[in-house]
Amino acid sequence: xxxxxxxxxxxxxxxxxxxxxxxxKNLFRMFRDENVAxxxxxxxxxxxxxxxxxxxxxxxxxxxxxxLKEYVFRLYRQTCLAESFTDKDFxxxxxxxxSNLNRLQKLKNGTSYKKDKHKSKRxxxxxx
Numbered sequence: 001x002x003x004x005x006x007x008x009x010x011x012x013x014x015x016x017x018x019x020x021x022x023x024x025k026n027l028f029r030m031f032r033d034e035n036v037a038x039x040x041x042x043x044x045x046x047x048x049x050x051x052x053x054x055x056x057x058x059x060x061x062x063x064x065x066x067x068l069k070e071y072v073f074r075l076y077r078q079t080c081l082a083e084s085f086t087d088k089d090f091x092x093x094x095x096x097x098x099s100n101l102n103r104l105q106k107l108k109n110g111t112s113y114k115k116d117k118h119k120s121k122r123x124x125x126x127x128x
Contacts, residue, residue: 013058017065023048023072024101031098038079038090046080064108071104 003011026048030036049072060066075097079085 009058012056016055016058017060019052019055020065020068020072023052024068024104027072027075028098028101031094031101036090038085038087041090042080042085045076049076049080064104067107068104071100 023045026044030041030044052072060069078093079090082089
């Protein structure tokens, strides 16, 4: 059975997005873990990024995925491509980057909780 070009494109797109989200989950896990050193972080992040770079680049339509991709590239330049990235640098950016990742997660989840048909019911409820 031959696959159509549309099916192949969809498959590649899904793989690209899954890899991008995998990077964000691993980054959050590394930022959260106090035992991760800067050297380990850089090595793991570089490994994840190289695997991501192997995927064929696709057009990202959702705002979440676009911002996540920009975030990953910015963080990679800031950490892995920096001349010296020490444990002190890593601990300095840890909290800020965790909150940035949380903000991105909220952007992703924001649409799943807010539906207009449910908002109107809640506004008209009598709390008495």
